Amino acid sequence: MPELPEVETVREGLERHVVGRTVESVTVLHPRPVRRDLRGPAGFGAALTGRRFIAVRRRGKYLWLPLDSGDALLGHLGMSGQLVVQPPGSPDERHLRVRFVLSRSVEDRAQRASRDHVHGPVELRFVDQRMFGGLSISDGGAELPPEIAHIARDPFDPAFDEDLFVGRVRRRTAGIKRLLLDQTLISGVGNIYADEALWRAELHGERSGDRLRPIQVRRVLAEARAVMRAALVQGGTSFDALYVNVNGESGYFDRSLHAYGRESLPCDRCGTPIRRVEFMNRSSFFCPRCQPVPRVRRVPPRD
Numbered sequence: 001m002p003e004l005p006e007v008e009t010v011r012e013g014l015e016r017h018v019v020g021r022t023v024e025s026v027t028v029l030h031p032r033p034v035r036r037d038l039r040g041p042a043g044f045g046a047a048l049t050g051r052r053f054i055a056v057r058r059r060g061k062y063l064w065l066p067l068d069s070g071d072a073l074l075g076h077l078g079m080s081g082q083l084v085v086q087p088p089g090s091p092d093e094r095h096l097r098v099r100f101v102l103s104r105s106v107e108d109r110a111q112r113a114s115r116d117h118v119h120g121p122v123e124l125r126f127v128d129q130r131m132f133g134g135l136s137i138s139d140g141g142a143e144l145p146p147e148i149a150h151i152a153r154d155p156f157d158p159a160f161d162e163d164l165f166v167g168r169v170r171r172r173t174a175g176i177k178r179l180l181l182d183q184t185l186i187s188g189v190g191n192i193y194a195d196e197a198l199w200r201a202e203l204h205g206e207r208s209g210d211r212l213r214p215i216q217v218r219r220v221l222a223e224a225r226a227v228m229r230a231a232l233v234q235g236g237t238s239f240d241a242l243y244v245n246v247n248g249e250s251g252y253f254d255r256s257l258h259a260y261g262r263e264s265l266p267c268d269r270c271g272t273p274i275r276r277v278e279f280m281n282r283s284s285f286f287c288p289r290c291q292p293v294p295r296v297r298r299v300p301p302r303d
Helices: 004-017 040-048 109-113 162-170 176-180 191-201 214-233
Strands: 023-028 057-059 062-066 072-076 081-086 096-102 122-128 134-138 275-279 282-286
Touching: 004 057, 004 062, 004 081, 004 122, 004 214, 023 040, 040 134, 072 081, 162 214, 176 191, 176 214, 191 214, 191 282
Parallel strands: none
Antiparallel strands: 023 096, 057 062, 062 072, 072 134, 081 122, 096 122, 275 282
16 A cells, blocks of 8 residues: 555645646546545536646645635545546556546746646546545545544654654554554554664564653654655655556665565665564564564463
8 A cells, every 4th residue: 555655756746737727527437436425426526627726735645635615635545546647638547447637737937947747738547456545525625624634644744743642652552563553643654664664763563652662662753754755755665566656657665675575585784584474464574683572461460
């Protein structure tokens, strides 16, 4: 599933290509991606037609595009969703689900300075092979869609409260990896970058929050920021063709991973083979020497 760097890469691309454009038409080619919109496919398209995109924002792994009406187009890429910008008449992608025809852009200075900005009409396409992602209209959601208000801020958000995060982690008995994936505590950190942050911090994912010192929690947070910032520079992580940016290009950060997906390969720090274990219907990767498994808690005997 795309994580914060991948979704932010898509957000930046959309910001360059769709802001200021008006939706001229919407074609829903499969109803499942708009299943959460009570208007249905026809109502979804009608509500967007004639509206103008005024920004592109993100919270965690969700994107939303505020409209000039005060509403917003809310989207989640799921496992395989893609938002790509194409010239009109380009061949349809195999798993194209929703097509938006957008007007010519309204140029401003920033757009004129952008070498890759396209000023003519374009199509914004939602492509999704597995169809776990989706789009919907959030009524009055331009500032923050109420559907995602419960999701915590991500570590790059200027309003992210690091002290609050540290305190909440240290009150939990769950393992630190599980806490990093808890979107009500911190958003945007997924399986890949949690494993990488923990490898960098030399902590096992099963270390419980209440057994971590504040400095350890802060280090994990700092490493999560560092690894995701590095991934952003390289356009995110791509293990297959399902993640692409708005230009259809894959990210290259998988070449810089130290733990995730490296089962049996030598640890880049100590040479010990990386180990993989099952975790929440997924996999965790760690170095058994650099990230020792925590001791099992002893339950005091009853009298």
